[in-house]
Amino acid sequence: MRKYNIKNCPSNINILALDDDPMMTLTLQSYFQAASGYNVDIENDPLRAIERIKRDHYDILLLDFLMRPINGREVVKEIRKFNNDIYIILLTGHISLAPPISTMRDMDIQGYFEKSDRFDLLELLIESCVKSIVQMRTIREYRDSLQAANERISRAYEQLGKNYEDMILMIRTLTDARDIYTRGHSDRVSLLAVEIAKEMQLSETTIERIRIAGLMHDIGKVRTPDSILLKECKLTDAEFDEMKKHSHYSYEILLNLPAVFSDILPAVLSHHERYDGTGYPQGLSGEEIPIEARIISIADAFDAMTSFRRYRHNFTAEEAKAEIQRCKGTQFDPVVAEVALRALERFDEIKKDPKWVYPVDENNEIIL
Numbered sequence: 614m615r616k617y618n619i620k621n622c623p624s625n626i627n628i629l630a631l632d633d634d635p636m637m638t639l640t641l642q643s644y645f646q647a648a649s650g651y652n653v654d655i656e657n658d659p660l661r662a663i664e665r666i667k668r669d670h671y672d673i674l675l676l677d678f679l680m681r682p683i684n685g686r687e688v689v690k691e692i693r694k695f696n697n698d699i700y701i702i703l704l705t706g707h708i709s710l711a712p713p714i715s716t717m718r719d720m721d722i723q724g725y726f727e728k729s730d731r732f733d734l735l736e737l738l739i740e741s742c743v744k745s746i747v748q749m750r751t752i753r754e755y756r757d758s759l760q761a762a763n764e765r766i767s768r769a770y771e772q773l774g775k776n777y778e779d780m781i782l783m784i785r786t787l788t789d790a791r792d793i794y795t796r797g798h799s800d801r802v803s804l805l806a807v808e809i810a811k812e813m814q815l816s817e818t819t820i821e822r823i824r825i826a827g828l829m830h831d832i833g834k835v836r837t838p839d840s841i842l843l844k845e846c847k848l849t850d851a852e853f854d855e856m857k858k859h860s861h862y863s864y865e866i867l868l869n870l871p872a873v874f875s876d877i878l879p880a881v882l883s884h885h886e887r888y889d890g891t892g893y894p895q896g897l898s899g900e901e902i903p904i905e906a907r908i909i910s911i912a913d914a915f916d917a918m919t920s921f922r923r924y925r926h927n928f929t930a931e932e933a934k935a936e937i938q939r940c941k942g943t944q945f946d947p948v949v950a951e952v953a954l955r956a957l958e959r960f961d962e963i964k965k966d967p968k969w970v971y972p973v974d975e976n977n978e979i980i981l
């Protein structure tokens with residue numbers, strides 16, 4: 614007998630031999646199991662065979678054609694209702710009794726064997742089925758491992774996203790803890806900047822960059838001395854110069870954090886640049902200033918004007934809008950400022966967002 618030579622293959626190939634002649638099934642079992650190492654089960658009743666194929670896994674069915682109570686054709690029809698994978702080789706008593714090739718193709722039968730006492734041809738047919746089965750298994754294993762790898766990657770991304778948001782929250786909590794009066798400022802700037810960006814119909818990616826940069830823009834204030842950050846009256850020029858360093862500090866802090874923050878660095882660094890070139894830290898002007906920073910700077914100024922400041926009274930929303938209008942083309946990009954004013958027409962709606970929170974005093978009164 615020829616020995617099948619695909620490595621590790623025969624021992625995990627399961628064959629069911631179905632023939633109403635018990636002598637035939639016993640012969641098939643002893644021939645293919647003993648010598649080739651395939652697992653061969655036998656069955657003499659076609660209905661029971663269908664149940665076994667439903668219940669257990671078989672790779673190949675050796676199927677007698679003329680049987681009772683149902684013949685081979687009906688057996689195949691039943692099996693194909695629930696299993697399209699099993700390879701079927703038809704066993705016929707004589708070639709004249711075999712169905713025509715077209716019928717075999719319709720029935721999805723892989724070959725037929727004219728019963729005789731020599732099994733060489735059947736062996737060849739089985740080997741060819743085994744080759745296909747092994748190839749299919751390799752493809753499935755590859756596909757499954759690819760799918761498992763994809764699932765691992767998405768889980769890692771999910772975790773990374775969660776860590777990223779946790780890190781943002783942690784950094785902002787640190788900043789907010791320094792000064793209760795500016796608590797919530799970065800959330801409000803982020804929310805308003807996103808509204809302006811949406812009004813401008815920027816891409817999802819840019820909007821997300823603006824959201825994060827808005828949240829992080831002032832984190833550099835953790836390095837500003839308390840004597841300046843918490844000063845109750847107007848800053849001296851020297852103190853103001855020190856205060857101005859915070860945008861560069863924000864940039865430096867984010868630069869040392871994981872690379873996920875790299876795309877918000879320009880926006881954070883430039884959020885105090887002015888359209889006319891008189892801002893800081895680099896004195897950029899016009900479109901040299903990243904669009905994210907031109908948007909954040911308006912949201913930042915609006916929130917600074919409308920929320921509490923120690924040494925001056927806050928503006929109403931209308932007064933702050935008038936100030937944005939007045940500073941179009943000097944402090945602010947005129948086009949962005951127009952869009953921002955349009956977005957601010959919805960200010961009452963925007964501030965209903967649960968993240969839009971003002972600091973409160975010990976009596977839980979909003980500090981404004």
Ligand SMILES: [Fe+2]
Pocket residue numbers: 830831859860884885
């Ligand atoms: Fe700032």
Ligand SMILES: [Fe+2]
Pocket residue numbers: 798802830831913
């Ligand atoms: Fe700010």
